[in-house]
Amino acid sequence: MSDAERIEPIDPVTLSVINNAFVNVCREMGTAMMRTSYSPIFNEGLDFSCMLFNLRGDLIGQAEFCPTMLGSCQFAMKWMLDEVGLDAFGPGDVFIHNDPYRGQCHMPEHLVVKAVFHEGRPWGFVANIAHVGEIGGMAPGSFAADATEVYQEGLRLPPLKIMAGGDYVRDVWRIVLANHRTPKTTWGDYHAMIGSLNVAEERVQELLAKYGAERLAAASEQLLDYSERFMRAEIAEMPDGVYYAQDCMEDDGITRNPYWMRLRLTIRGDQAICDWTDSDEQAKGPINATFVVTAASCYSGFLHVVSDDIPINAGCYRPIQLVTRPGTLVNVKHPGPSVGGNTETHPHIQNVVLRALAGAVPERATGAEGASSCNFLFGGFHPEYGDYYTNYHIEGSGWGGTIGHDGNSVLCPNNGNCRNTPVEILETKYPFVVEEFRLRPDSAGAGRWRGGLASSRVFRVEAPEITVNALFDRTRTQGPGIFGGGSGASSGIHIQRAGDTAFRSFSEAFGTVSDSKFTRVAVSRGDRIRLDSAGGGGFGDPRERPRESIAEDVRQGLVSPDAARELYGYEEGA
Amino acid sequence: MAVWLENDAQWHEERMLHCALCGRMIAKRFLRESFAHGDEIFCGDDCLTLYHDYWLVERGPGYRPPEGIDAAYAERMVM
Numbered sequence: 001m002s003d004a005e006r007i008e009p010i011d012p013v014t015l016s017v018i019n020n021a022f023v024n025v026c027r028e029m030g031t032a033m034m035r036t037s038y039s040p041i042f043n044e045g046l047d048f049s050c051m052l053f054n055l056r057g058d059l060i061g062q063a064e065f066c067p068t069m070l071g072s073c074q075f076a077m078k079w080m081l082d083e084v085g086l087d088a089f090g091p092g093d094v095f096i097h098n099d100p101y102r103g104q105c106h107m108p109e110h111l112v113v114k115a116v117f118h119e120g121r122p123w124g125f126v127a128n129i130a131h132v133g134e135i136g137g138m139a140p141g142s143f144a145a146d147a148t149e150v151y152q153e154g155l156r157l158p159p160l161k162i163m164a165g166g167d168y169v170r171d172v173w174r175i176v177l178a179n180h181r182t183p184k185t186t187w188g189d190y191h192a193m194i195g196s197l198n199v200a201e202e203r204v205q206e207l208l209a210k211y212g213a214e215r216l217a218a219a220s221e222q223l224l225d226y227s228e229r230f231m232r233a234e235i236a237e238m239p240d241g242v243y244y245a246q247d248c249m250e251d252d253g254i255t256r257n258p259y260w261m262r263l264r265l266t267i268r269g270d271q272a273i274c275d276w277t278d279s280d281e282q283a284k285g286p287i288n289a290t291f292v293v294t295a296a297s298c299y300s301g302f303l304h305v306v307s308d309d310i311p312i313n314a315g316c317y318r319p320i321q322l323v324t325r326p327g328t329l330v331n332v333k334h335p336g337p338s339v340g341g342n343t344e345t346h347p348h349i350q351n352v353v354l355r356a357l358a359g360a361v362p363e364r365a366t367g368a369e370g371a372s373s374c375n376f377l378f379g380g381f382h383p384e385y386g387d388y389y390t391n392y393h394i395e396g397s398g399w400g401g402t403i404g405h406d407g408n409s410v411l412c413p414n415n416g417n418c419r420n421t422p423v424e425i426l427e428t429k430y431p432f433v434v435e436e437f438r439l440r441p442d443s444a445g446a447g448r449w450r451g452g453l454a455s456s457r458v459f460r461v462e463a464p465e466i467t468v469n470a471l472f473d474r475t476r477t478q479g480p481g482i483f484g485g486g487s488g489a490s491s492g493i494h495i496q497r498a499g500d501t502a503f504r505s506f507s508e509a510f511g512t513v514s515d516s517k518f519t520r521v522a523v524s525r526g527d528r529i530r531l532d533s534a535g536g537g538g539f540g541d542p543r544e545r546p547r548e549s550i551a552e553d554v555r556q557g558l559v560s561p562d563a564a565r566e567l568y569g570y571e572e573g574a
Numbered sequence: 575m576a577v578w579l580e581n582d583a584q585w586h587e588e589r590m591l592h593c594a595l596c597g598r599m600i601a602k603r604f605l606r607e608s609f610a611h612g613d614e615i616f617c618g619d620d621c622l623t624l625y626h627d628y629w630l631v632e633r634g635p636g637y638r639p640p641e642g643i644d645a646a647y648a649e650r651m652v653m
């Protein structure tokens with residue numbers, strides 16, 4: 001009998017207090033991370049997640065971070081335990097791991113893990129996963145939109161010890177820092193990640209002192225079981241049946257062919273079977289999702305339609321089972337590339353999950369979100385600072401309308417849950433001027449509840465040369481509405497060369513294969529680059545939208561008078 | 575009768591094994607079961623069970639999506 005099983009059931013109030021304590025430990029890790037990291041993608045974009053795991057590698061604590069990371073990380077954690085073993089963890093040791101062929105999401109996402117010891121024995125793990133902005137490979141910013149294998153996407157790290165007993169494992173650090181283009185930033189960001197583990201370790205020690213190791217472990221087991229029961233009860237409320245949905249990536253950066261993901265969702269009693277077998281074969285380019293990305297999309301899709309009161313941990317994932325075929329768009333096989341699978345394909349996959357669920361719980365359905373992170377990466381020598389820089393920039397898009405709510409505008413895909421970087425930060429750190437950053441009128445899918453609006457941003461180049469890369473989607477497709485709602489506007493990336501009068505696609509200006517996915521394009525002083533994100537799909541018949549809501553949209557310039565007339569049947573003053 | 579086995583790759587080797595049901599990669603321990611169509615490996619009991627009571631019943635060994643599958647999905651999807 002395990003220690004946890006010997007303990008009497010813990011009362012619900014104490015369980016709730018302990019669950020909230022786990023959440024707070026993770027939130028505090030996040031604050032430490034945000035305040036100490038070097039790169040904007042950490043301290044402004046918040047592209048990281050902080051977690052607690054038990055000794056089996058089950059997620060037992062998390063907070064309001066990136067659902068993609070929170071759903072996938074236990075696969076990486078469990079892999080780490082399987083590969084290096086629990087005995088490899090000593091006090092003060094920190095392991096790092098970013099290998100998509102060992103349970104990770106994609107290469108930039110680095111997981112750091114530290115065991116928490118109590119009376120000489122490991123009790124559990126504190127962990128932080130974050131998108132390291134530059135990890136080498138063929139493109140500055142490590143988002144190689146034309147990569148055809150994982151080896152081009154940066155430095156691949158299997159689970160490795162980077163701190164041993166609190167000291168640097170210098171050989172590992174030296175290899176990493178020699179392979180990243182901006183080693184100073186990696187140095188700072190890695191320390192922010194490790195520092196957040198130290199903060200969490202202290203807080204878990206306080207909980208261990210308060211509750212005792214056995215009682216705290218028992219509470220985490222009981223919370224896992226409670227979340228599983230809660231999720232099973234929610235699924236059991238859904239009508240049994242088979243529900244279908246599909247969507248496509250418009251191209252893979254190598255060819256102009258679309259790649260389809262297809263979900264056959266079976267609700268059977270208190271169990272959900274997410275069968276992706278009918279998806280297309282994997283792409284040559286980097287839009288493939290790893291298995292764990294697809295799993296995380298399924299989990300977070302369900303979490304969008306069930307009660308908000310379920311404590312989110314590994315227990316609520318148990319009733320959701322996946323079926324995938326290795327070698328497909330939703331489960332890339334070695335050595336396929338996957339960097340865009342996590343930012344672009346991932347929100348598409350989650351939209352497909354939500355669309356399939358609309359068949360089971362239509363009252364909780366949503367129009368599709370823009371579903372592109374609009375990844376824009378750039379690097380070069382700063383003309384004023386003299387340093388080599390790179391940056392990973394993401395753009396918010398429109399979310400889908402739902403019953404009772406218009407979609408949110410200009411937010412990063414809900415599975416990423418990141419934040420837009422302020423203009424002031426971008427202009428201070430990098431040789432760009434942001435000439436414009438605005439909502440795009442008429443970009444929202446029309447509906448009884450319309451979608452969220454997309455944005456438009458114009459960067460003017462203020463350096464002799466900047467190397468840019470992009471990995472967008474939805475430039476030729478649209479996020480569909482639902483139950484009569486209209487589609488959101490497509491995204492796009494265009495360039496107006498200095499002296500030219502018009503914005504043109506990168507294929508037209510530079511001959512790239514794809515308009516939305518390209519790398520290593522050199523732009524020059526005075527060039528303007530316009531990033532347009534995608535709009536969200538609407539929910540329900542636009543003609544049922546209250547007249548006063550349309551009037552307000554028109555007054556604010558979100559919907560043009562023409563669109564109000566054509567899509568909503570609305571005449572001003574009528 | 576399924577048996578538990580271990581991925582016996584050496585520390586310096588990579589042997590990429592996938593579960594026959596969920597498709598995830600298997601780091602170390604896996605279940606192997608023999609079927610009429612051959613041996614299959616699984617990441618755990620849940621996948622083995624689902625292979626029997628879902629995959630073999632509703633899909634079948636060697637299933638691949640047929641031509642025109644997109645039209646079938648488009649027809650059944652909530653719009």
Ligand SMILES: [Zn+2]
Pocket residue numbers: 593594595596597598616617618621
């Ligand atoms: Zn499996």
